[in-house]
Amino acid sequence: MAKMKIAILTGGGDAPGLNAVIYSLTRSCLRNLDCELIGYKFGYRGLYFNDHVPLDEKATSGILHRGGTILCSSNKDNLFSYSLEEDGKMVKKDVSDVAIENMKKEGVDVLVVLGGDGTLTSARDFARRGVNVIGVPKTIDNDLMSTEQTFGFDSAVNIVTENLGRLHTTTESHHRVMVVEVMGRSAGWIALQSGIAGSADVILIPEIPYDLKKVVEKIKERDSREKFFTIIVVTEGAREKGGSAIVGKVVEDSPDPIRFGGIAAKIAIDLEKHVSHEVRSCALGHIQRGGDTSAFDRVLSVRYGVAAYELIAEGKFGNMVCLKDGKMNYVSLEDVIGGGSKLVDPNGELVRVAKNLGIVFGD
Ligand code: F6P
Secondary structure, rough: OOOOEEEEEEOOOOOOOOOHHHHHHHHHHHHHHHEEEEOOOOOOOHHHHOOOOEEEEEEEEOOOOEEEOOOOOOOOOOOOOEEEEEEOOOOOOOOOHHHHHHHHHOOEEEEEEOOHHHHHHHHHHHHHHHOOEEEEEEOOOOOOOOOOEEEEEHHHHHHHHHHHHHHHHHHHHHOOOOEEOOOOOOOOOOHHHHHHHOOEEEOOOOOOOOOOOHHHHHHHHHHOOOOOOOOEEEEEOOOOOHHHHHHEOOOOOOOOOOOEEOOOHHHEEEHHHHOOOOOEEEEHHHHHHOOOOOOHHHHHHHHHHHHHHHHHHHOOOOOEEEEOOOOOEEEEEEHHHOOOOOOOOOHHHHHHHHHOOOOOOOO
């Protein structure tokens, strides 16, 4: 009998832990199944152009700890609505047939897709078209409903926390206010967890629209206690009460075309009108996705990889592996998509904890 052929692709923005999943999935499949593996390059684009590389022990050696993805990624290239030039004009077309044909020619039996919302939506659509798909949940934003934690999130929180420590010393030295913008789109998880861990004074998240007056009050209250500096962490998608989030850029062809950006700079300008301190802003940007994967994410990712292998071994296709009650589990791709994003509960435990520490949310 022919060997089973398993293909892996990584789609969407990269996140620390992708390589650890590739590592554990490749190794557990090679150890336990009569199979060979390939990796499509640049996410779904690789499926369209049939661009792939072999994945074996050698190709995956030494990658477990490394951020990024050896398969490269793309957060464009939705093959169900793909931008193509036809007769000198750009048109959108469903080219999923080309991808399915390519997989058939290549003899691919199973496609494992590592990605967030957008990437997993296409994974579901390929499953609907009869492809044996397994999903693995990735995003530093931690905003996927169907799993308790995505890999990449813990690494991002650690990076932000470390940088808040660095910003503390310079901010305190100049008696300034520092507004630090972090990723997360419309979910405040990174700001909330790193803000608590990094001793922020103010945390502004999309789930709790802020009133600038409350932030000013906090700065003045700190001044009155001779704490002449203030650290504010803000999620890129946060907004003032009655206002809207700041769109930095629109990326055509991306399943999530809106890129937020600029809220920290705006808050800094707004605040300087009301406080005696100099106010600076700092957007941490893609630093949050770079470098090595945290120990927690390495372990979580290898668990996800082995759980994906187990689904393949049991022939349970059309599912995404997930973390449920702290244990590996799986959920139908049909149920992963469409349920909205997992957002911070403004009345939840973590917000209450932060408020009890004196952290202000601007509400
Ligand atoms: O979803 C992950 C994420 O890092 C978001 O937090 C951020 O808004 C976005 O991706 C940035 O995307 P890009 O890498 O395209 O700039």
